[in-house]
Structure formats: structure tokens, C-alpha cells
Amino acid sequence: MAETGRLRQAAITSPLLSPVTLVRLAIIAGVLVLWETIAASGWLYRDVVPSLLAIGRAIIALLSSPEYYWHLGVTAGEIGAALTIGGLSGLLVGLVLGGSRFMGKAFEPYLYYLGPTPKIIFFPIMIMWFGVGPASKVALGTMSCFFPIALSVAAGMRQIDPVLIRVGRSFRLKQWQMAWKIYLPAMRHPIINGVRLGLGVALIGTLLAETKLSNRGIGFLIIQAYSLFDMPRMYAMLIVLFILSIGANALIGRLGGLDSIKRL
Amino acid sequence: MNRSALARIPGLPALFGFGCLVVSILAFEILIRAGVINRFIVPMPSQIAASFERVIIEEHLLERFVLTFKECFYAAILITLVGVSLGALLHRVDLLRRATETWVAAAASAPTVLMYPLFLVIFGRSSTTIIMMAFVAGLPPVILKTIEGLSGTRRVLINVGRSFNLTQSQMFWKILFPAAMPTIFVGLKLGLIFTLINVVGVEFLINFGGLGQLINDLAERYDLPGTYAAICFVILVSVVFFVVIERIERWLRPAD
Structure with a gap:
């Protein structure tokens, strides 16, 4: 017991002093000093690299304004809707494609090759179909996240241990029982991984659509800061957005029992 | 399983997939011509092909x-x-x-x-x-x-x-x-x-x-x-x- 106690203590104290932490701190400090030097030097146009103090003040102003949370809510709602629609349809398509070799061979190549195309170019069509409001952003987000989710579900389904499927068959499970009791629990990891990838691209799709044409949401605020040339505010919004998205990504990974941020 | 036997025939699934693509394009063409889908929102596939x-x-x-x-x-x-x-x-x-x-x-x-x-x-x-x-x-x-x-x-x-x-x-x-x-x-x-x-x-x-x-x-x-x-x-x-x-x-x- 004493051994483990000592070990645990070592594990707690060592990261504070470890060389890795020191290097990290040195890099962060170096970047900050460099940033501040560039900001103070006047080499670049004024405000392109604003001082850290200005960015810090902008972050505080941003986080204490109720308006920001309203826009954040709008964007979160759009992303949530996109992830729900895209996720469920992706799951369904993935189950069909992964469950039948014939269907997989017939349709999966289309998904596979359409997956990495730039989705934002569909935005004009989405505006025609769903109007200029939030629906077109949801549509673009849905389109973005459908592909990775469908593909990882289909791939995950093929990797299920055949023993589990035989168990289900021997219990004479119906098709939906097979899906609910065998396939879905066995595919937890690929599904979570697909949702994680899907969240990333849905976020990008939705926010980019907002920067292109909208009057609400975080994307709108970013492009508004751009047109007002309010650089500290733009930096503040990008920093908060990056922290939120990396956090959400890590959270989904943690929930699914994956590494917090899995290597590509 | 009948389907998995079909899946083993080379080229058949791909042909089926492609066939479905062609059929859905044709269906769009017909639905738009019939006025079910507004042609000012979705142009006809033939128009798209012609505009290439x-x-x-x-x-x-x-x-x-x-x-x-x-x-x-x-x-x-x-x-x-x-x-x-x-x-x-x-x-x-x-x-x-x-x-x-x-x-x-x-x-x-x-x-x-x-x-x-x-x-x-x-x-x-x-x-x-x-x-x-x-x-x-x-x-x-x-x-x-x-x-x-x-x-x-x-x-x-x-x-x-x-x-x-x-x-x-x-x-x-x-x-x-x-x-x-x-x-x-x-x-x-x-x-x-x-x-x-x-x-x-x-x-x-x-x-x-x-x-x-x-x-x-x-x-x-x-x-x-x-x-x-x-x-x-x-x-x-x-x-x-x-x-x-x-x-x-x-x-x-x-x-x-």
C-alpha cells in the first residue's frame, strides 16, 4: 500500500516538474513573447497582430456578453440538428451497407469517393432548397457529417466478431433485434469515432455556411468582426471556438472510451 | 444467402449501383418535367448536361x-x-x-x-x-x-x-x-x-x-x-x- 501511495504521489508531482512540461511552458512563453514583440514593433499593419492584452480583454468582453451566448446557442442548435439528422441517416445507411455485401459493393464506392469532396460548394444549392435561414446551414452540416458516419458504421459492421452474429442467429433474433442487441453494442467504438469525425466536419460546414450568408451564429459574428476590422474580437472568437471544438471532440472520445484525441 | 451469392458475381454489384444512379437521374428528369419538383429550384439533369x-x-x-x-x-x-x-x-x-x-x-x-x-x-x-x-x-x-x-x-x-x-x-x-x-x-x-x-x-x-x-x-x-x-x-x-x-x-x- 505504501508503495502504491508513493507511486501515486510521484505520478501527481512529476508532471509539474517534468522536462516535457518545461519545454511546453518554454514554447508557450516564447510564442507569447514573439507575439507581443511583433504587436509592439509595428512591422505589420496596425491590429493585424494585436497585443495580448487587447485579445485578453476581447475574450473577457466576449464571454461576458449575453449576445455571444445567444449566437453560440444558435450555432450549437444548428450543429446539433445537423449531427442528429446526418448521424441517424448515416447510421441507417451504414447498417444497410455494412450488413449486406451486395449493397456495400454497389453503393459504398460512391460514398467513399464523395466523402472527401468539398461540401461548402453545395451551399448555393442548399440556399435554393432550404432558404437563407438556419435550415440551409443545418443541411450543409448534415451533408458534411453524413459521409464519415455512414462509412465508419459500414466499416465497423464488417469488423464485428462473427461469433456474436452467430449467437444472435442461434437465438433467432429478428432483424431489428439483431441491429439493436448485437450490431449496435458491438460497434460502439466505430460509431463514436464516426460521430467524432462527423462533429468536426459538421462544425466546419455549419460555421462556414454562416460566414458566407447569415445574420446569426458564431460564423456570422466572425465575419462581422472581419468586416468591422475588429481584430482583437476576431482572435478572441477564434480562440474560444477552437477551445470549444477541441473540447467537444475530446469529450466525445472520452465518452466512447477512445483516447482523448486519437491520432489520425 | 441469395444476396451474398449475387455479391460474388464480378461487376454485378457495381452495375446495380450505377443502374440505380442512372434510374434516379431519370426519375428526377421525369419529376421535374411533370412539375412535381420546381424547375426553378432543381434544373433538369438534361439541362445541366447541356450547360456543361x-x-x-x-x-x-x-x-x-x-x-x-x-x-x-x-x-x-x-x-x-x-x-x-x-x-x-x-x-x-x-x-x-x-x-x-x-x-x-x-x-x-x-x-x-x-x-x-x-x-x-x-x-x-x-x-x-x-x-x-x-x-x-x-x-x-x-x-x-x-x-x-x-x-x-x-x-x-x-x-x-x-x-x-x-x-x-x-x-x-x-x-x-x-x-x-x-x-x-x-x-x-x-x-x-x-x-x-x-x-x-x-x-x-x-x-x-x-x-x-x-x-x-x-x-x-x-x-x-x-x-x-x-x-x-x-x-x-x-x-x-x-x-x-x-x-x-x-x-x-x-x-x-
Whole structure:
């Protein structure tokens, strides 16, 4: 017991002093000093690299304004809707494609090759179909996240241990029982991984659509800061957005029992 | 199982998939002609096909394609040079790798493309913005996969190098780098895909440059068949691009 106690203590104290932490701190400090030097030097146009103090003040102003949370809510709602629609349809398509070799061979190549195309170019069509409001952003987000989710579900389904499927068959499970009791629990990891990838691209799709044409949401605020040339505010919004998205990504990974941020 | 027997007949599933595609295009054509779908929202597939020629000639599609290709090419060179050298550096200096690898992984999952208004301010509304944006978005996977490839070099190969008394640089160029090539190319593949997506996407968003701008232009003119045709063309280009990269990757992968 004493051994483990000592070990645990070592594990707690060592990261504070470890060389890795020191290097990290040195890099962060170096970047900050460099940033501040560039900001103070006047080499670049004024405000392109604003001082850290200005960015810090902008972050505080941003986080204490109720308006920001309203826009954040709008964007979160759009992303949530996109992830729900895209996720469920992706799951369904993935189950069909992964469950039948014939269907997989017939349709999966289309998904596979359409997956990495730039989705934002569909935005004009989405505006025609769903109007200029939030629906077109949801549509673009849905389109973005459908592909990775469908593909990882289909791939995950093929990797299920055949023993589990035989168990289900021997219990004479119906098709939906097979899906609910065998396939879905066995595919937890690929599904979570697909949702994680899907969240990333849905976020990008939705926010980019907002920067292109909208009057609400975080994307709108970013492009508004751009047109007002309010650089500290733009930096503040990008920093908060990056922290939120990396956090959400890590959270989904943690929930699914994956590494917090899995290597590509 | 009847279906799995069908799946084994070569070419049949692909034919079925293609058949479904053709049938759905025909169904759209009929529904639009019958007025079930508004033709001012979804143009007829035949109209889209007919407008291809117009888009190619009048909108200088090929020149725009070359422009987009050039932007991708410059960004690709940048991600290769910077990504592989940074990856090699991080592999060499272990402390630096342990300190920054999670940061690079976080950057890979961050929505970097949303920084485009920032890049617009820094680099102006120019090709440089597009290239830099694509470079930043495509860089992390190249770094990560380079580190992975170099650290995954088989012990035997390194021992062979040692027994020949190779210098550090000989070791890198003759043993580590060639052994890591296939993994590095996986990273480059991901990086190049991000590059293409970002080049076209940013072109569309800032309304500047090649194929992305063409779509924006046509949509703003409310030239629906033209917009759809241009989108089809971009999809075609990215699919071809993707297939070519995949072929190269498969060719580089060692036969195990």
C-alpha cells in the first residue's frame, strides 16, 4: 500500500516538474513573447497582430456578453440538428451497407469517393432548397457529417466478431433485434469515432455556411468582426471556438472510451 | 444467402449501383418535367448536361481548373517540405515530440479553415490567402504520420545501418526515410485531401480564384444549370484527384 501511495504521489508531482512540461511552458512563453514583440514593433499593419492584452480583454468582453451566448446557442442548435439528422441517416445507411455485401459493393464506392469532396460548394444549392435561414446551414452540416458516419458504421459492421452474429442467429433474433442487441453494442467504438469525425466536419460546414450568408451564429459574428476590422474580437472568437471544438471532440472520445484525441 | 451469392458475381454489384444512379437521374428528369419538383429550384439533369459545354467555353473552366490546380500544387509542396521536416525534427528531438505531439493532434481536429477571415486580413484577397489556408489545414496529418513512420522503422533495418557505421544523415536518408515512405504518404494523402477541400472552399468563400469562385459566380447570377454543372465538375475533379492519390499510395505500400 505504501508503495502504491508513493507511486501515486510521484505520478501527481512529476508532471509539474517534468522536462516535457518545461519545454511546453518554454514554447508557450516564447510564442507569447514573439507575439507581443511583433504587436509592439509595428512591422505589420496596425491590429493585424494585436497585443495580448487587447485579445485578453476581447475574450473577457466576449464571454461576458449575453449576445455571444445567444449566437453560440444558435450555432450549437444548428450543429446539433445537423449531427442528429446526418448521424441517424448515416447510421441507417451504414447498417444497410455494412450488413449486406451486395449493397456495400454497389453503393459504398460512391460514398467513399464523395466523402472527401468539398461540401461548402453545395451551399448555393442548399440556399435554393432550404432558404437563407438556419435550415440551409443545418443541411450543409448534415451533408458534411453524413459521409464519415455512414462509412465508419459500414466499416465497423464488417469488423464485428462473427461469433456474436452467430449467437444472435442461434437465438433467432429478428432483424431489428439483431441491429439493436448485437450490431449496435458491438460497434460502439466505430460509431463514436464516426460521430467524432462527423462533429468536426459538421462544425466546419455549419460555421462556414454562416460566414458566407447569415445574420446569426458564431460564423456570422466572425465575419462581422472581419468586416468591422475588429481584430482583437476576431482572435478572441477564434480562440474560444477552437477551445470549444477541441473540447467537444475530446469529450466525445472520452465518452466512447477512445483516447482523448486519437491520432489520425 | 441469395444476396451474398449475387455479391460474388464480378461487376454485378457495381452495375446495380450505377443502374440505380442512372434510374434516379431519370426519375428526377421525369419529376421535374411533370412539375412535381420546381424547375426553378432543381434544373433538369438534361439541362445541366447541356450547360456543361457553355460553362467550359464561356466561363473558361479549364483556365480556372489550372489556377485551382496551381494553388493546390503550391500548398502541396509547402505541406510536404514543412510537414516532413517538422516531423523529422520532432522524431529526432524526443523531448520536443513529447511536448508538442498532442498539440499537433489537437490542431488536426480543430476547424482551422474558420481562420480564413484572419488570413484574409493578413494576406489580402489573393491566391496567397488560399494557399496559406490550405497549407495550415493540410499540415498536421503530414507531421503526425511522418513521426509515426520514422518511429515505426523496423529494428532490423536500423541495426543494418549501425553495422555499416552510417553517419546520422546517411542513416536518415538511406534507412529511416525510405522505410517511413509509405506511412508518410498516408499523411500526405490526408494532407492533400484537406488541401484540395480548403482551396476550393476558400475560393468559394472569398469569391476569388478558380473553380470555387466559378460556382459562387454562377450561383449569384442565378444560372442554375450552370451552378449544378460546375458543382458536378468540381466533384469529378476531386474524385479523380482522390483516386490518383490512392493509386500512388497503393503503389508505394510495401507488399506484405
